[in-house]
Amino acid sequence: MPLKAVILIGGPQKGTRFRPLSFEVPKPLFPVAGVPMVQHHIEACAKVPGLKEILLMGFYQPHEALSRFLAAAQQEFKIPIRYLQEYAALGTAGGIYHFRDQILAGGADAFFVLNADVCSEFPLQEMLDFRQQHGDTDSFVILGTTANRTQALNYGCIVANADTQEHYVEKPSTFVSEIINCGIYLFTPAIFQHIGQVFQRNQQELALEESSNGWQRAEVIRLEQDVFTALAGSGKLYVYKTDGFWSQIKSAGSAIYASRLYLNQYSQSHPERLAQNKPGGPIIRGNVYIHPTASVDSTAVLGPNVSIGEGVTVGAGVRIRESIILHGASLHDHTCVLNTIVGWDSTIGRWARVEGTPSDPNPNDPYAKIDSETLFRDGRLTPSITILGCSVTIPAEVVILNSIVLPHKELSRSYKNQIIL
């Protein structure tokens, strides 16, 4: 049964909460647990037998990093991967509707749609089996998971009767359901009829309205608000509930949290990616990824939850915990880096302390999800992960606490709770 997968990667106008990291590299290519965010999706898709092609869909302009990544991924996973560029931001449904011929080409009778900015176990085969089980070949499956009552309001809420969806609401203001939409779907070609109907409706509405707002386009269709809400209760929409790990990756803090989830998974799926304690090597605590070209002093202590990127230098007596160190960064002797993302080619001077505040979900609540905090609260910067942009220089012996440093900045003193432009 020919299968395809579409990965929605968004564009520069999306993922703004990921700044300043998204200035250098498109968010879907940001490394999580040592590999680009979207590579985890591709790996999961490549494991599904019968999956013929992966289509990345978004509205980024042709980008060197993206092309290189696609070429490398095709080679490694031996599966055709293409990038389909939307001519404008068309919404989560508008893009797949626009490219429906491409998606259905080759006789695909079902296809997955995955949001690039989620971190998941990707139970794709299970979703296929689930659809097989209840027999309706014309039905659609949404992957759902459980959230706690307060946080569920931030997601798409699904009310299900047995497995069929009765009701769908995106980000309700009052409690509707604890089952939330994971952003991973299994569709059949029939979905395009439903999207088409929404498109027609939009066009009619636009024609009636005065052309005041030039940004309105009929082709902008959102799966969640426009399609699912209408489909729920029709008996066509099913939810497959998973207890596997799942998280959104909206902010830098959630990238570190997602890193931890994937690094945990590596002990089963990719044990070769986890660093081991070796004589003459650095001290490793918990799950740590170290790129083969990185150079780490044997007196450094790394982990838990640390990813060291390509060509990184880690000096003597360095301590890194719950952090992501991006390509080419250089950490001098005795530095202490906690809950931080250190940008590409940045330098941290001797004895400096670079520290952020984690925004992890409540560990006592199995259904708690990571919060996407607002940047400011009560006029002050909310303590969060410290981010050093690309090519930032931190001098020796200072402390950088809960701060965001924009790219190419050379600091000269300590900073706390600040955004440094």
Place this chain on the structure above:
Amino acid sequence: ATCPRRWRPPCASRSSGSASASPCPTRRSRWAQRLSDSRRPGAVVAPGTPRRAQAAPGPRLGCPRPRGDTDSRAAGPLALARDLLAEGGEPFFVLNSDVICEFPFAALARFHRQHGGEGSIVVTRVEEPAKYGVVVSEPDSGRICRFVEKPRVFVSNKINAGLYIFSPGILQRIQLRPTSIEKEIFPAMAQDGQLYAMELQGFWMDIGQPKDFLTGMCMYLQALRAQHPEKLHSGPGVVGNVLVDPSAKIGANCVIGPNVTIGAGVVVEDGVRIKRCTVLQGARIRSHSWLESCIVGWSCSVGQWVRMENVTVLGEDVIVNDELYLNGANVLPHKSIAESVPEPRIIM
């Protein structure tokens, strides 16, 4: 004696007079050194000095702790020790234990003999006299006219430095009750023209507050560099004025100084950076930590990769866990710190 409140926490278990500004000699024995240099027999009285008097001739150290009400002000204990002090009829020094300077005992004794009055006090010039009690005196003789507490208008920039020398006659003025020598005795003596001021040369600091203690420590080390540079520590990784007890151990790849004093039996592990700190006896600073402007109390243990700054003060036997950040933390003795303190506060 009651511990001056401003000095807690280290002092919660010890008197401030025994917190050493230098590792080997306590302040008390440095006075003794000065005294024997000045070749004047005399009792040194400092509130709270715990050692018992020695019966030998020559400079006598300490005095028996005054029995009775130890909550007297400075004058009270003098009255209690009246018999000891009056014996021999010689002048005696009185010192506030929370000042640091070069202690010019010989010059002070000479000055006192010359004018023949009942008392002499050392005064020093400061930049902000309004914070203290100001002394107004005649420029030639040094006879003190009056004192003004915390003047709002500039009167004089000379303040009471906390070092006095008195003839035994002063004891007639002091009754056996809580008495403030500055507020009650001195004004009366000044009125009678019996009090004289000698101006201090060199550095002076009131080290009652931890912040000022560190400043005073820097001044003391600077003076030491000028007079006895051989006592300072030198070697790889030592920057500026650093005083290290011979029994202390410092690890590899450390950078210590400027303005650091390290007490007896202290262990500083590898890769530690210390600036402008006092580390008291028996403390341990674990590897890769960074300390600036701190006072680390006796027998403390500071973990690995700890950063402490901005007048963080650890009382006796405090444990700071690894990888923490302490900014201006004041930690009372015997506490264990398991969380960072990013903004100054007191940990009880």
